[in-house]
Amino acid sequence: MKQLETTTAALIRFGDLDPMGIVWHGNYIKFLELGREAFGREHGIDSVEMYGIGYFTPIVRVNVEHKAMIGYGETVLIRTWLQPSPAAKLIFHYELRRKSDGAIAATAETVQVFLDRDKKLMLDVPEFFRLWKERHQMA
Amino acid sequence: MKQLETTTAALIRFGDLDPMGIVWHGNYIKFLELGREAFGREHGIDSVEMYGIGYFTPIVRVNVEHKAMIGYGETVLIRTWLQPSPAAKLIFHYELRRKSDGAIAATAETVQVFLDRDKKLMLDVPEFFRLWKERHQMA
Amino acid sequence: MKQLETTTAALIRFGDLDPMGIVWHGNYIKFLELGREAFGREHGIDSVEMYGIGYFTPIVRVNVEHKAMIGYGETVLIRTWLQPSPAAKLIFHYELRRKSDGAIAATAETVQVFLDRDKKLMLDVPEFFRLWKERHQMA
Amino acid sequence: MKQLETTTAALIRFGDLDPMGIVWHGNYIKFLELGREAFGREHGIDSVEMYGIGYFTPIVRVNVEHKAMIGYGETVLIRTWLQPSPAAKLIFHYELRRKSDGAIAATAETVQVFLDRDKKLMLDVPEFFRLWKERHQMA
Numbered sequence: 001m002k003q004l005e006t007t008t009a010a011l012i013r014f015g016d017l018d019p020m021g022i023v024w025h026g027n028y029i030k031f032l033e034l035g036r037e038a039f040g041r042e043h044g045i046d047s048v049e050m051y052g053i054g055y056f057t058p059i060v061r062v063n064v065e066h067k068a069m070i071g072y073g074e075t076v077l078i079r080t081w082l083q084p085s086p087a088a089k090l091i092f093h094y095e096l097r098r099k100s101d102g103a104i105a106a107t108a109e110t111v112q113v114f115l116d117r118d119k120k121l122m123l124d125v126p127e128f129f130r131l132w133k134e135r136h137q138m139a
Numbered sequence: 140m141k142q143l144e145t146t147t148a149a150l151i152r153f154g155d156l157d158p159m160g161i162v163w164h165g166n167y168i169k170f171l172e173l174g175r176e177a178f179g180r181e182h183g184i185d186s187v188e189m190y191g192i193g194y195f196t197p198i199v200r201v202n203v204e205h206k207a208m209i210g211y212g213e214t215v216l217i218r219t220w221l222q223p224s225p226a227a228k229l230i231f232h233y234e235l236r237r238k239s240d241g242a243i244a245a246t247a248e249t250v251q252v253f254l255d256r257d258k259k260l261m262l263d264v265p266e267f268f269r270l271w272k273e274r275h276q277m278a
Numbered sequence: 279m280k281q282l283e284t285t286t287a288a289l290i291r292f293g294d295l296d297p298m299g300i301v302w303h304g305n306y307i308k309f310l311e312l313g314r315e316a317f318g319r320e321h322g323i324d325s326v327e328m329y330g331i332g333y334f335t336p337i338v339r340v341n342v343e344h345k346a347m348i349g350y351g352e353t354v355l356i357r358t359w360l361q362p363s364p365a366a367k368l369i370f371h372y373e374l375r376r377k378s379d380g381a382i383a384a385t386a387e388t389v390q391v392f393l394d395r396d397k398k399l400m401l402d403v404p405e406f407f408r409l410w411k412e413r414h415q416m417a
Numbered sequence: 418m419k420q421l422e423t424t425t426a427a428l429i430r431f432g433d434l435d436p437m438g439i440v441w442h443g444n445y446i447k448f449l450e451l452g453r454e455a456f457g458r459e460h461g462i463d464s465v466e467m468y469g470i471g472y473f474t475p476i477v478r479v480n481v482e483h484k485a486m487i488g489y490g491e492t493v494l495i496r497t498w499l500q501p502s503p504a505a506k507l508i509f510h511y512e513l514r515r516k517s518d519g520a521i522a523a524t525a526e527t528v529q530v531f532l533d534r535d536k537k538l539m540l541d542v543p544e545f546f547r548l549w550k551e552r553h554q555m556a
Contacts, residue, residue, distance in 0.1 A: 013447065013451060013454060014157065014464060014465060015157065015163050015447060017157060018154065018158070019153070019156045019158060019159075019160045019326075020158075020329075020334060021158045022336075024154050025307070025340065026154050026304070026308060026311065029304035029432075030304060030430065034430060037430060047431060048297075048489050048490070058300075058303070058347070060344045061342065061343055061344065062303065062344075063339075063342075064340045064341075066336065066339065066340075069336070072465050150312075152308065152311050152315060153311060154308060154311050161475075164446070164476040165447060168293075168442070168443035169293060169443060172291050172293050176292065187351070190437075197437075198442040198483060199483045199484075200482055200483065201442065201479065202478075202479070202480045203479045204478055205477045205478065206477075211326050292435065292436070293435065293441050293443050296435075296436070297435070297436060297437075297438045297489070298436075299436045304432050350436070
């Protein structure tokens with residue numbers, strides 16, 4: 001079983017900063033979304049495409065651990081990987097690093113569940129996801 | 140022909156501020172939306188309700204003139220009014236004041252058009268809006 | 279030892295919503311900030327005031343558990359309380375409810391540490407916070 | 418006198434979208450900032466660097482004309498140029514295009530003024546900006 005991962009980058013804007021001159025913590029959620037979407041594009045498991053075939057994958061848990069600040073002009077490197085799991089869930093992990101010095105700015109985890117077209121929680125792994133995991137040797 | 144208007148208030152959060160310690164200019168767009176939605180609720184012309192009956196009212200123009208800064212702990216008073224117009228448009232004007240000293244922080248204008256269910260631009264005033272204007276003595 | 283808490287409300291704007299028509303999960307971080315700041319105003323322990331007397335209190339952990347969706351026109355009730363703790367930390371808990379039906383939309387926790395003027399981590403409880411806790415019978 | 422310009426790109430995230438599945442109009446302000454900062458980096462006239470040498474350059478006017486919608490998965494190309502002007506102002510123009518089909522999504526203009534260290538409006542062009550304009554044959 002191998003680990004799939006993707007790294008993407010985000011440049012900090014002035015408007016991302018708070019009065020301390022560092023990225024406001026609420027903006028990290030956008031970095032996680034950037035990472036998750038980059039992963040989805042690279043490995044073919046995009047939220048919007050899943051929605052297109054009838055699955056809604058809302059976020060049910062977000063955990064962020066802030067380790068170091070990020071300032072203006074910095075670029076954040078967002079490494080995202082999917083945790084292997086037999087559950088009907090998408091569990092992503094994230095590591096955010098400052099490009100300038102490689103310091104870990106934050107680690108994070110998000111959990112998504114699958115809802116069907118009627119927005120009913122799916123307790124079993126959807127068929128398309130079971131096949132996707134097989135194809136990627138994650139099952 | 141009378142002028143319909145609504146005033147609503149917004150409290151500034153830490154996360155609204157930029158490194159200068161004042162509200163980041165991009166956040167003013169949220170205040171305009173707050174004002175427009177308060178107007179819609181009070182006078183019965185809410186964007187989401189219009190969507191519910193088949194009309195999509197996208198914003199096609201935003202103009203903001205910044206006059207004074209807004210800091211932490213301030214409350215912004217947002218006065219919103221609809222400009223009388225025979226056109227198939229919603230033209231809103233806004234005046235944002237600091238509650239603490241009454242200073243005008245910004246004035247603004249937004250223009251919305253009407254699209255039908257097929258997202259085609261409507262050149263004529265939709266019937267429901269013609270009736271609404273009559274009811275409010277704006278036609 | 280009593281529990282201090284504060285409840286505040288936030289009205290959902292159109293711009294808070296995602297393509298599913300529900301509040302985008304990243305916007306919950308703003309609700310937590312609203313709750314924390316309402317608590318600070320009510321109980322005299324505001325982040326910006328702490329900064330004014332020399333303490334910087336960055337968020338080092340955010341956990342959010344999403345339980346139910348929030349749609350347009352909803353009002354969210356944010357209940358915020360401080361967890362009693364001997365550590366040099368501010369540990370806040372949050373419960374977000376839909377006002378319409380009282381359903382719990384999310385629960386959350388944030389942890390803040392104290393940095394001094396030189397942005398050095400304080401391992402001991404700052405004197406002003408020790409006194410605040412005594413005054414509020416939390417020590 | 419030549420025209421200086423810069424083009425930068427932004428990828429649309431799910432969280433940028435509104436319930437209509439298009440980029441919420443308020444997010445365009447972020448694209449303008451991205452364009453302005455890319456221009457600043459390329460041509461050596463960055464807001465934060467100007468702040469570092471004693472000038473604060475707040476936005477006093479924002480005008481956006483929305484021409485076409487932008488959906489999920491799109492990349493926006495932001496072309497930014499500085500309008501030659503003898504005034505003590507920074508007047509930027511922007512053209513936003515959808516990368517997929519080249520359609521103009523929006524045009525925009527922002528105006529910034531110069532404040533000195535005491536946050537007093539400067540009526541004369543700051544020396545550093547006069548020299549910058551000479552160096553770039555814009556004066």
